[in-house]
Amino acid sequence: MNLTHYEWHYRSLPDDWQDKVAEWQQADLGYSDTFLRLCLARGLETLEEIKDATNQMPQTFHDAFLLYDMDRAVERIQTAIEDQEVILIYGDYDADGITSTLILYETLEMLGARVIYYVPNRLVDGYGPNLARYQDFVDQGVQLILTCDNGVAGFEAIEWAMQAGVDVIVTDHHEVQATLPSAYAVVHPRHPQGHYPFPDLSGAGVALKLATALLGEVPTELVELAAIGTVSDVVSLRDENRTLVLSGLQLMRDTMRIGLRLMLEEEQVDMENMTADTIGFTIGPRLNAIGRLGDPTPALELLKTQDEEEAQELLALINEKNQERKDLVANIMDQVSQRLGQGPIPHIIIESDPSWPAGVVGIVAGRLSEHYQRPALIFQYQADKGQYKGSGRSTEAVHLFDWLTDIKEHLAQFGGHAQAAGMTVAQDQWQDFVAALQAKAQAQAESEPRKAPLTIDLSLKLSEIGTDFIQEVQLLGPFGMDNDKPVFAFEESKLNQVRLIGTNSQHAKLVLGQDGQELNAIVFDFADRMRDRKVGDSLTAVGHLDLNKWQNRISPQLLLSDLGVSGAAWYDWRASGQQGRLWQLDQVVYVCQREAVKAQVYSRLQPGSGLMTYQEAQEANLANYQGLVLLEPPKQMSDLDQLVLSQDWQAFYLVLYAQESKYLAGLPQRADFAKLYRWLVSQEPFNLRARLAEISQGLAINPVQLKLMFHVFYEAGFVSIEEGQVAVQDASRHQNTNLEETAAYRAYQAAMDSEEALVFATLDQIKEYVKKLGVKS
Missing domain, CATH: 1.10.10 (Arc Repressor Mutant, subunit A)
Incomplete structure (x- = not known):
């Protein structure tokens, strides 16, 4: 069995699991044996734990005044309201910061405060308290500053404001460093002197706590904002965050926020079946996009406005920025991929360029980290400031914030979490910074397994799953940080069908078979990982189960995470031809149709490999090459026939990218x-x-x-x-x-x-075609 990407670890069931399931069934919970087995595998050991885990209306919501300094913060804000002091809410430019700002703004408006808000422009103000901006607002008459989703690392600006007689109340959730700023109050779930029962609130969650403390009750109309911030910031979805997200999703079905409703309608979201994925993949990215490229205020105004015409204009602007963001990310990904394709992939990816906007490099880092399963840090080099400004993302194996803390002498500024961080590095510290991280990554690689771990919750037969079971699984949501989607393995399955989809054949649809049952499966973006597969193979498919809705029909579907399959002399890499192992091959000849492809990929080749067009290959001596890599389909099949027959190839690699598929x-x-x-x-x-x-x-x-x-x-x-x-x-x-x-x-x-014979045919069909030419395949 050839495992394509991850190191598999199966959860264990207790020896008496069958007795447990039989006992629970007597309690008439109404769940299937398979689901109860899943619950056991995920560590739910009592009926009460199962009821809590599947409760879609949880009530866990801790007393806001358990947060350290909350009483002090509330008292100061109430004084400011009574005295009609001008209060500034100083937020952050991402979805969590935007929703945090709006929660506090609408709360203070309800209380009759003189309140204004400011969401920093990341390109002008940077992250967190900005001294010059604080000075401007104080000059304009601001008398109290409330931060949200920032502030815990804003020492200079906060100290200046306090000395100037303007109190600062920090509400934040980011990692606390060795010392705290000298603010009037610091409301933080991880305050070193506090004992709050749940440390993993988002910035919006902390803001909602302050709003609750000020109002004396939970402001229901603001919960959906807290849910957006919570999911978008990828914090734990356990404890009261589960309450916030589920409650927020429920309220969002009938949202009174015109801009939010228009966004969901435009994306044709099923309002009755929204999940955390709706926030994570539809709402959050759009709110984040505009702040990545400049002033994030329109995103806040979209959620705030009660005017439909204004909402439509704002949504159009946000969609435009979101598309711009996508284009930038795709361009940077291409550039980084080209660089990485020139040699072995390093243990930590660190890349920079002056043309890469600092606002989008975090997305690129995240995708690289996920794809290559290692930390990735991407920077914009800002020559005018003599610095590198960037973002990093990491896997579960590396606590990125701790790594940065260990080498903070090389950093001008940094902040973040275990798996996501932002940082600024002075130009004269750059080489030392890179070397220090590379040393850490090398040490980590030597002590850790080469493959990232993948925890499998349960091994199932295809006959054990159906729509009812998947609906039971969904009751364990919302899924996200600290509550991963269950992963299932389907062993001894047959690969009945494979079909490449997507503009670049980067996705794949499969049909799995077992004992007369079939299951549709799909893999997004990383189809190249499903290597060495062929129809009829016996395999183990691993992934998440979901319900696919198409033309009023609902059917089970497996979202594939990994695949175990036997190797072969044929390598079907059509789903992602320029990723993974493609440029690490030696003693192969790469064949393409267009000269432009040659120019683009030539620098990636290993020393023992060659690159030529189909026309050049007809006349070349190919005796030194053992493998044939088809990067593109030929203009006509006769070009391929002559090439295939030119010698006894030991391996065929099918990439077959078809630009503008005819x-x-x-x-x-x-x-x-x-x-x-x-x-x-x-x-x-x-x-x-x-x-x-x-x-x-x-x-x-x-x-x-x-x-x-x-x-x-x-x-x-x-x-x-x-x-x-x-x-x-x-x-x-x-x-x-x-x-x-x-x-x-x-x-x-x-x-x-x-294209029909090569790009869209099955591997067996291609092998049969080659066989008819007289080649043993």
Whole structure:
């Protein structure tokens, strides 16, 4: 069994688990034996623990005044309200900071305070209390400052304000350093002098506690904000955070916040079945996006406004910024991946560039850490300030904040949590900083297993699962930090089907079979990890169970985390051709169709490997190579035939990236050609590249098909194309032209056939094709 990525660890069941399950069934809980077995595996040992863990309306909510300094903070704020002092709420630019700010702002408004808020611009103000900004607000008459989701590391600005006669009350949840700032009060669940029963509140959770203390009751209308902050900041979802999130999700179904409702409607969220994932993948990223690129205030205003027209404008702006954020992240990921592809992957990834915006590097770090299962720190080099500003993310095996604390002499500023941190490094400390972290990572690698651990809750048969069981599993949610989604293993399954999906074939859909039962499975982004698989293999599939809803049908689905399967001489890496092992191969020849691909990937090759186009490979001596790597499908299958027969290959590696898939686009119909021509005769000459998307949308013709049609028209003499400018020609001389006989059309058909036979075929089908050429596969 070849495990693709993780080190598997199965949870153990007690020896008397069958007796326990039988005993619990007598209590008539209404749960299946399989679910009760899962509960046992996850450490739930009594009926009461199971009832608590599955309770969707938990009531755990600790007394706010158990937080250290809460009484002092409340008393000072009440005095400020009575005396009509100007109160500033100084927040943070992420989703947790935005919701924290709004919780306190709306609370103080209800109490009649003179209150203003400020959410820092990360590019101008940086993280946490900013001395210059504090000075500006004090000059404007602010008399009391409340921080939320920041402040515990804001020594300089807070000390200045206190000395200037302006009290500062810190509400924060970030890691506490050796000393605390000299604030009037520090409300923090981990206060070193406090004894609060639950240390893992988010910034929004702490803000809600202060709001509750001020109002004398839990402000129900603010709980959904606390839920957003809690999930978005990836804190523990146990104890009272579970109460906050479940209650917030329940309230969010009928939210009165117009901006939030519009966002959820736009994303077609099932309001009756929202989960923590709704916040984590839909709400949180959008609120975070705008603060990553500049002023985060519009995100707060979106949640605050009661005007639908304003909400629509704000949501449009946020969506625009979110797309900009996605594009930036994708671009940086490409650049980092290219760098990493040039050699062995280091034990800790540390990369920097002056063009990488500091606001998005944390996302890149997170994706790299998840993919390579090691710490990743990504920085923007800010030459004008002589510093590196960045973010880091880590795996469970590395407490990143502790590592940074150990080498804080090399840091100008840092803060964060166990698996996420932000930091600033002075230019003259950069080399020492990098070396210190590399030394730590090297020591860690030598003492820890090479593969990251994956805990499997339960091994199941396909016959044991159904929609009822998965609905039972969902009762254990919300899932997230400290309450992971249950992971199941399906041993001795058969791989019945494999289909690559996604624009870059980065995802894969599989069908697993066992004793006449089948289960659909899907893997997102990391399909390259499902290596060496072929239909008919006996395997163990590992992942999370979910319900797939499609056309009013609900069916079980496995979200694949890992796969164990026997190796083979064929390596099907079509899901992610330029990741993982691809550039670590030696004595192989990489073959592509386009010169541009050669230019892009040449620097990644190992010394003993080669790279050439299909045309170059026809004439080359390939005797020194043992493996054939197909980076792209050929323009026509005959190009592949000659290459496959050129020698006795020991291994085939299938990457087969198809840019702008012609097979998926399909052939245009005759009516499409007619529609395009009718449109063209009414147009003045235009630039094709600039207007291609507009024409595609307006005529409802796939852009890939549209490019073909312009090539066909050019070849047939219907249009001229000079330097990208398209102009209609007199077509009367070409009325009898058969467009399907043009070279462009035939080449497109050949490319479709090539994609069908290689990109979209199963591995067995490809092997059968090669076998028919006379090659033993």
